[in-house]
Amino acid sequence: MSNDFNHITVLLHETVDSLGEISGKSVVDCTLGGGGHTDLLLQKVGPTGHVIAFDRDHDALHHAQKRFAKEIEAGRLTLIDAPFSQFKERINALNLPSGVHGIIADIGVSSHQIDQPNRGFSFVHDGPLDMRMNDRDGQSAAEFLNEGSEEDIANVIYHFGEEHKSRQIAHLICNYRKLRPFKSTLDLANLIERARLWKEKSKKHPATKTFQALRIFINDELKELTDLIQNGFASLNVGGRMSIISFHSLEDRIVKEKFLEFCGKSKSNLIPRGLPLTADQIAVLTNAKAKKIGSFPDIPSDKEIEENPRSRSAKLRTIEKTTI
Ligand SMILES: C[S@@+](CC[C@H](N)C(=O)[O-])C[C@H]1O[C@@H](n2cnc3c(N)ncnc32)[C@H](O)[C@@H]1O
Structure with a gap:
């Protein structure tokens, strides 16, 4: 397997496992990068499943075309050269027969992007001051x-x-x-x-x-993230899950607030504690369409942080869609 793309995947198993049972399903990796999550998703969906992977960076897409040539040829992996903001159109155009069962995103830039001086992301290497993904x-x-x-x-x-x-x-x-x-x-x-x-x-x-x-x-990153959460959630099957890793407070705030809103727990629609209401009644009153999964947030272990210090600020949040 070629791996000339320098990026250590963060929360690899935690993120893929957070989607639950995905064998035979269609799932989307919104941030292909070096393909670490995509690779494990391909293993987990198995021979009858389908992974769709987005990136807007040509280096990432070229690397994946080589790394996953067999899976692409077999129709098990579809690469999409587009930003998150085109999620809806691009996914609709695929006409997936059984819809989207899982979505992951590992937000931000890859180490590969930071380490290439010609991309202009790094204050350590001299290069053109570009910074466009x-x-x-x-x-x-x-x-x-x-x-x-x-x-x-x-x-x-x-x-x-x-x-x-x-x-x-x-x-x-x-x-x-x-x-x-x-x-x-x-x-x-x-x-x-x-x-x-x-x-x-x-x-x-x-x-x-x-x-x-x-x-x-x-890169209009915060709007891109907001669009992705909105359109990604709308595209999910009931029972499907969405997991997002963020690396700084501005991103995590958006993920947390949007996810809590889907779960009927945004600040504006909190129901006073102690009322004798059933879970179904609360779901209707708060317009809840999802539930939180796992630790919310899950964070890297000490071992992972020691092996990959870049992972130290990662936060993984997952929700499951419970109704349309
Ligand atoms: C942190 S890296 C992903 C690494 C990947 N999970 C792995 O294991 O190798 C993030 C990737 O997402 C891409 N990306 C970030 N924002 C994007 C957006 N709005 N639309 C499409 N791709 C985006 C970047 O170009 C980068 O390649």
Whole structure:
């Protein structure tokens, strides 16, 4: 099996097992990446099952075409070159005879994307300041920093990076670009590092939050995730499950709140405790369409974190659809 794609799968068994019994079913891996989850899903659905795997990154799709050539040829794996926001159309177009029984997503970027200097995600490697997962569409991070208003840049860094120095960083960026345009990742990383905006030294690189913010903005990651949860859940069979791994609080908040809303437990429709109501009555009153599965969230074991420190912030949440 070729594995020239550098990515260690996070919560591999926990995620696939969270879908329950899937032998012979159709399931969707929304984040193909290096294919770690896809591979185990193929084993679990077995020879009569079908895995559909989405990615908007061409490197991931090319790698999977080679790695899973046999499964694709046998019609057991369908690769889809599209963002989450096209989930509904792309799944409908497949006309799956017995619908979708499980959906997983392992949100964010792969280590492969971060480690390739030419993708522009990393403040460690020098490369073009790009950051697009699909590098054929939309604006790059450099274009945004060279053309965006100072206020927009500050707001992006503040909201998507949760960076309290956002205004100062945006100001530095706008002064820098008066002299020369941003081209490379290190133009930005070094600018933030040299400014010494923080009194205390942190273990993290000072540009970490700014890079995260730009990546989320350039790839419209939070809207993509929201669309996926909405359209993915609508496409699921009753009894089918949806499991999502997120890596930071902005993503996890969206997953948790949307999932709790499906379970009739959003803040706006909580029923006071102690009322003599049956589970069915509560489900009707709260418009519950799903139930939580497992620990909500499940997190990596100490062993996994030791072997793969990148997994340390992962949170896996699963729900099962209980009614249409
Ligand atoms: C963390 S990696 C997945 C790793 C994979 N589970 C594995 O085991 O190798 C996330 C992948 O999802 C893709 N991705 C992220 N957001 C996406 C979106 N909105 N639409 C399609 N693909 C997306 C990225 O391009 C990346 O390849």
